[in-house]
Amino acid sequence: MVPLRSTYWIGGGTDMITEQTASTNTNRFYAKLLLSLVVSIVVTLFVVSLILYMNFVKVIFSHINDSEKTSLSQASFSVKFMNDSAQTLALLVYSDPAIAQLLYYPSRNPVENNSALDKLHTYRYITPFIHSIYIYNDQSETFYITSPVIDETVQSKTTFIDKEALSLIQNFRSYKEFSPIPRLIPERSAGGETKMVSVYTYLFHDLPGNSEKLDSVVVLNISEQWMRDTIQALDAGAPSNTFIINAKGHLIISNQQMPMFSDITDQTYIQQIRQSDQQSGYFVDNVDGVKSLVIYVSNDALDWTFIRTIPYERIIAKIDRMKQLTLLIGIVILLVGMAISYVLSRRLYRPIHTALTNLNVLQIEKRDRFHQDKQEFLRNLLRDTEGNANNLSKHFTKLHIDLRMDRPLVLLLLQIDHYVSFCSDYPYTDRRLLKFSMMNIASELIAEHYPPEAVDMENDQLVIVLNIDNDDREACDQTLYELIRQVQTSVQSYLHLTLTATISARFHWSDGIHEVYQETVQASQYRLVYGHQSIIDVETLGEDTSDHFMYPSQKGQVFSEALLSGKIEEAKMRYADIINQAVSTNNYPTIQLTLTHLAFSFSRCLDTMRINGSHIPDIKNSPFVTLINQLETLDEIEKNFFHLYEQLISDPEVKKKSRYEELSFNVISLVQEQYMDPNLSLVSVADTVGMSPAYLGRLFKKMTAKSIPDYILEVRIDKAKELLTYSNASINDIAEQVGFASSPYFFKVFKKTNGVTPNDYRQKATLGSNTSVDNTLDSCND
Numbered sequence: 001m002v003p004l005r006s007t008y009w010i011g012g013g014t015d016m017i018t019e020q021t022a023s024t025n026t027n028r029f030y031a032k033l034l035l036s037l038v039v040s041i042v043v044t045l046f047v048v049s050l051i052l053y054m055n056f057v058k059v060i061f062s063h064i065n066d067s068e069k070t071s072l073s074q075a076s077f078s079v080k081f082m083n084d085s086a087q088t089l090a091l092l093v094y095s096d097p098a099i100a101q102l103l104y105y106p107s108r109n110p111v112e113n114n115s116a117l118d119k120l121h122t123y124r125y126i127t128p129f130i131h132s133i134y135i136y137n138d139q140s141e142t143f144y145i146t147s148p149v150i151d152e153t154v155q156s157k158t159t160f161i162d163k164e165a166l167s168l169i170q171n172f173r174s175y176k177e178f179s180p181i182p183r184l185i186p187e188r189s190a191g192g193e194t195k196m197v198s199v200y201t202y203l204f205h206d207l208p209g210n211s212e213k214l215d216s217v218v219v220l221n222i223s224e225q226w227m228r229d230t231i232q233a234l235d236a237g238a239p240s241n242t243f244i245i246n247a248k249g250h251l252i253i254s255n256q257q258m259p260m261f262s263d264i265t266d267q268t269y270i271q272q273i274r275q276s277d278q279q280s281g282y283f284v285d286n287v288d289g290v291k292s293l294v295i296y297v298s299n300d301a302l303d304w305t306f307i308r309t310i311p312y313e314r315i316i317a318k319i320d321r322m323k324q325l326t327l328l329i330g331i332v333i334l335l336v337g338m339a340i341s342y343v344l345s346r347r348l349y350r351p352i353h354t355a356l357t358n359l360n361v362l363q364i365e366k367r368d369r370f371h372q373d374k375q376e377f378l379r380n381l382l383r384d385t386e387g388n389a390n391n392l393s394k395h396f397t398k399l400h401i402d403l404r405m406d407r408p409l410v411l412l413l414l415q416i417d418h419y420v421s422f423c424s425d426y427p428y429t430d431r432r433l434l435k436f437s438m439m440n441i442a443s444e445l446i447a448e449h450y451p452p453e454a455v456d457m458e459n460d461q462l463v464i465v466l467n468i469d470n471d472d473r474e475a476c477d478q479t480l481y482e483l484i485r486q487v488q489t490s491v492q493s494y495l496h497l498t499l500t501a502t503i504s505a506r507f508h509w510s511d512g513i514h515e516v517y518q519e520t521v522q523a524s525q526y527r528l529v530y531g532h533q534s535i536i537d538v539e540t541l542g543e544d545t546s547d548h549f550m551y552p553s554q555k556g557q558v559f560s561e562a563l564l565s566g567k568i569e570e571a572k573m574r575y576a577d578i579i580n581q582a583v584s585t586n587n588y589p590t591i592q593l594t595l596t597h598l599a600f601s602f603s604r605c606l607d608t609m610r611i612n613g614s615h616i617p618d619i620k621n622s623p624f625v626t627l628i629n630q631l632e633t634l635d636e637i638e639k640n641f642f643h644l645y646e647q648l649i650s651d652p653e654v655k656k657k658s659r660y661e662e663l664s665f666n667v668i669s670l671v672q673e674q675y676m677d678p679n680l681s682l683v684s685v686a687d688t689v690g691m692s693p694a695y696l697g698r699l700f701k702k703m704t705a706k707s708i709p710d711y712i713l714e715v716r717i718d719k720a721k722e723l724l725t726y727s728n729a730s731i732n733d734i735a736e737q738v739g740f741a742s743s744p745y746f747f748k749v750f751k752k753t754n755g756v757t758p759n760d761y762r763q764k765a766t767l768g769s770n771t772s773v774d775n776t777l778d779s780c781n782d
């Protein structure tokens with residue numbers, strides 16, 4: 001981390017005391033101190049070792065569970081892959097015109113039959129886990145078969161060897177479609193011998209309505225050997241046993257001891273798993289007479305449970321080794337700690353430590369107040385609330401501001417990208433500290449070339465005011481660009497945040513810093529065009545050519561027609577053409593107006609589709625216009641425009657949920673913006689969003705678990721706590737600023753919510769804030 005540019009330290013030394021002048025009391029003090037340290041270390045080590053030993057088994061089991069559960073999840077994924085692949089293959093078979101003749105026509109040309117069967121063979125060959133495929137045509141009562149061991153590919157229903165498959169077809173309503181059915185099927189080899197093979201069977205058919213008879217069926221048989229090989233590969237090299245059971249407690253894949261379909265419900269560990277309401281877990285129980293760790297993961301889609309057992313003694317061996325290592329480390333730490341305690345006890349002196357601590361607290365309080373005063377002065381200077389600032393030199397000297405009034409200046413405005421997410425991810429105190437860190441990084445890097453002063457504008461903006469050289473303008477600009485890139489890279493690397501920078505034109509104090517700041521703020525709006533983490537230079541922005549700009553209605557009509565016809569890619573091209581035309585004007589209001597036109601075009605297309613019969617909900621307040629205010633760049637807006645549009649026309653249920661979430665977001669934003677209005681209430685919020693108070697209240701509570709009046713009070717109290725902590729306003733003024741109609745009611749609500757009065761909270765918060773800022777400064781120094 002980049003260190004703080006302004007650091008404060010308090011030095012101290014210890015008096016040299018010779019052995020001749022050391023008194024008996026001093027020696028006794030040192031002896032007591034040494035004994036206390038040694039006893040503390042020994043007791044601490046004993047307690048820590050005892051706790052570690054008691055938790056070793058739990059920790060080891062937890063780690064093994066996490067590892068083995070991941071492996072079981074991989075097996076579950078393999079089953080899901082098998083399931084999805086089977087469905088895909090069935091759809092391919094159904095959609096194949098040649099095979100459709102086998103499914104639906106009672107009589108066919110032998111040549112066409114052979115062609116269809118060849119394709120059926122091909123489907124089996126390209127899917128490694130497929131054992132065999134049956135096509136059943138009820139009109140002709142014929143099975144068409146592709147199998148590695150059945151040579152007769154066309155068989156009648158009466159002579160078909162797999163009688164259970166025929167039973168499955170006749171009782172298809174007893175089985176869930178697209179779900180595997182574990183079973184044994186007969187195979188007759190070339191030598192005439194019949195053997196049973198374990199498979200998972202899938203039935204795929206058209207929906208028969210109320211009919212109890214299927215006209216055509218595709219039967220896929222998946223090899224159980226493939227699944228067993230997959231699980232054995234996951235078990236390779238591990239002293240474990242993995243198997244799968246169904247909801248009835250029967251094995252649906254053979255394990256090391258039992259064959260497929262074995263009933264193991266009488267095992268205690270199986271009973272415990274079946275009684276559990278957890279998706280996954282682990283416990284210790286006897287498995288086949290051996291104490292073992294049992295780990296399980298359930299697959300709700302198939303109603304299968306994947307189980308792995310590991311012998312307990314294998315795990316205990318690891319714990320014994322860890323126990324011995326811990327004992328050895330504890331002895332080493334004890335010896336080192338005793339040596340360190342002896343050295344430290346000769347140097348520690350409590351009264352001096354107490355005096356230094358008190359002095360440090362005073363220094364912290366002074367430094368914190370100084371920093372707040374300096375920030376407030378610089379903010380007021382930029383906002384032009386300091387009047388003419390006739391005594392700037394006096395203020396600069398008092399607040400240690402290193403700017404020179406006889407040299408040109410530049411404002412560097414840093415915007416925090418994704419500011420809405422930044423505010424939602426971090427509480428106010430963390431946001432304040434993160435901004436402080438950003439200012440510290442920027443000041444440290446820039447100070448190597450130009451004297452800077454950093455200001456937190458208490459929104460998404462940080463401003464760096466710096467003196468620059470009058471010499472080589474080109475070299476100065478290049479250096480400034482390089483410094484900005486270093487700042488952006490450092491903030492992204494250390495804080496995982498991005499910044500967009502806007503550079504003002506060069507100016508002198510006589511030009512008015514407030515006017516330059518306003519001009520820079522307006523230029524920073526072009527982040528919309530240049531994107532996040534860009535650098536915007538006021539002096540290089542293009543000339544405004546928006547005087548003769550008119551929204552291209554004809555292009556907008558073509559754009560709408562592309563949307564209505566479902567040509568999304570063409571619509572994106574038309575959208576980009578319209579936006580590029582607006583961007584070419586170099587006028588921010590023109591770009592915003594164009595985006596609004598396009599947003600309403602999206603909404604009008606949805607209205608047209610709904611009128612024409614599409615199942616699209618009626619949207620009173622266009623969500624597309626809301627996106628313009630929520631997002632920061634053109635790329636984000638375009639991506640979200642089309643994503644929302646496609647979502648609305650493809651999934652009305654998802655849109656319904658999205659609309660409720662958007663409504664909750666709008667209510668939250670409205671309360672955040674208007675909390676200071678004493679008349680803000682459920683009724684006024686409902687009027688603003690155009691809904692009935694009762695219905696809006698139910699929806700908001702469903703989405704947030706809070707009522708709107710409770711949320712208004714919560715926001716007002718939070719804002720009041722911020723003002724109590726970071727401003728000097730009176731309690732009555734704060735109550736009025738946050739929207740309370742009367743101070744007594746504010747006192748009553750505040751005490752009920754926080755357990756203390758506003759005055760008591762201010763005193764405690766001020767002391768806590770001083771300590772927090774000091775700790776932050778020290779940690780940044782480190």
